[in-house]
Amino acid sequence: MYINLKSKSMETNVSYWDGNHPLQEVYQKLWDEFVPEEGRASTPYGEALRCVSNLSYDYYNNGNCNAGEKPQLSCDECDGWGYVEGYDGDDQECSGCGGDGDYYGKLEVSDDYEEMLSFIEDNVPSSKQLVRKMRELICDPCLNNNYDYTQEEMDVYNALTTRIVCWTMEEHFTDVINPKNNKQ
Numbered sequence: 001m002y003i004n005l006k007s008k009s010m011e012t013n014v015s016y017w018d019g020n021h022p023l024q025e026v027y028q029k030l031w032d033e034f035v036p037e038e039g040r041a042s043t044p045y046g047e048a049l050r051c052v053s054n055l056s057y058d059y060y061n062n063g064n065c066n067a068g069e070k071p072q073l074s075c076d077e078c079d080g081w082g083y084v085e086g087y088d089g090d091d092q093e094c095s096g097c098g099g100d101g102d103y104y105g106k107l108e109v110s111d112d113y114e115e116m117l118s119f120i121e122d123n124v125p126s127s128k129q130l131v132r133k134m135r136e137l138i139c140d141p142c143l144n145n146n147y148d149y150t151q152e153e154m155d156v157y158n159a160l161t162t163r164i165v166c167w168t169m170e171e172h173f174t175d176v177i178n179p180k181n182n183k184q
Contacts, residue, residue: 016157027049030168045172047119048119048120049164051120055116056157056161066113068138068139070108074102075096075102077097078094078101081101109135113138120164124164127164131160134156137156
């Protein structure tokens with residue numbers, strides 16, 4: 001397999017998602033080779049690419065609204081009922097939850113997306129710090145459901161994707177990276 005590693009000129013917003021990353025061609029060839037049209041990939045390389053691509057999809061298309069979720073919790077003040085007994089014995093709307101009986105907790109990574117992040121963290125060498133940064137982005141209430149992307153945010157997704165691309169190349173295509181290894 002021949003892969004052209006020539007760098008493209010750097011544009012204002014560079015990302016795999018926009019198709020203008022310097023390693024875009026490499027990413028696409030690895031995707032075509034390792035990621036099935038449907039379902040999970042049969043190799044850790046393909047599965048890591050599939051996971052980071054799904055994470056990127058939710059970031060760019062949905063502002064991470066599926067990746068992050070706020071758990072619904074029962075109000076401690078009224079035990080989830082929505083009302084408390086007033087001084088005069090009548091039930092009054094709970095001030096803790098506004099009468100809803102519950103409230104939303106701190107933003108967390110949803111189960112499906114946590115599974116993807118954990119897969120990458122457990123299988124891709126040197127990915128823990130990047131996965132941690134991605135979790136922080138997903139759980140940032142100012143960024144969740146936000147469609148104004150900064151290059152700094154995109155760099156987290158780009159860096160993790162690049163880490164997976166490089167890991168796959170190192171493991172499977174050392175002859176492309178270092179042709180001297182092929183000499184007998």
